[in-house]
Amino acid sequence: xxxxxxxxxxxxxxxxxxxxxxxxxxxxxxxxxxxxxxxxxxxxxxxxxxxxxxxxxxxxxxxxxxxxxxxxxxxxxxxxxxxxxxxxxxxxxxxxxxxxxxxxxxxxxxxxxxxxxxx
Numbered sequence: 001x002x003x004x005x006x007x008x009x010x011x012x013x014x015x016x017x018x019x020x021x022x023x024x025x026x027x028x029x030x031x032x033x034x035x036x037x038x039x040x041x042x043x044x045x046x047x048x049x050x051x052x053x054x055x056x057x058x059x060x061x062x063x064x065x066x067x068x069x070x071x072x073x074x075x076x077x078x079x080x081x082x083x084x085x086x087x088x089x090x091x092x093x094x095x096x097x098x099x100x101x102x103x104x105x106x107x108x109x110x111x112x113x114x115x116x117x118x119x
Contacts, residue, residue, distance in 0.1 A: 002065075005064070005068060006064040006065070006068070009067050009068065010064045013062055013063075013064065013067070016059050017059040017060050020052060020055055020056040020059060021056045023052055024049050024052050024053045027045055027046075027048055027049035027052060028046070028049050030045050031043075031045035031049060071083075074086075
């Protein structure tokens with residue numbers, strides 16, 4: 001079971017690290033753009049970028065076995081019902097995120113859209 005879960009967890013951690021790393025680059029670019037106009041805001045953005053960079057470093061240091069161990073410990077100590085409820089909430093959150101990112105559904109054939117001419 002551990003082997004089956006290790007690869008998806010490692011992939012998710014890598015992708016999360018990449019996303020957070022990209023945000024650091026964006027924040028640093030914003031800070032550079034603001035440096036001449038609003039130095040105080042530029043410094044604040046640089047501080048936020050540093051914190052986000054720390055998060056990226058932590059994500060890079062977490063390994064899949066550590067995540068699996070934390071999940072097992074949580075399931076063992078908090079009880080299976082709490083663990084299942086957390087999984088359900090996570091599943092709904094992932095579904096909602098994927099749904100938002102999905103392209104709009106095409107209209108079914110035979111229905112006219114605004115601007116179509118009737119034959």
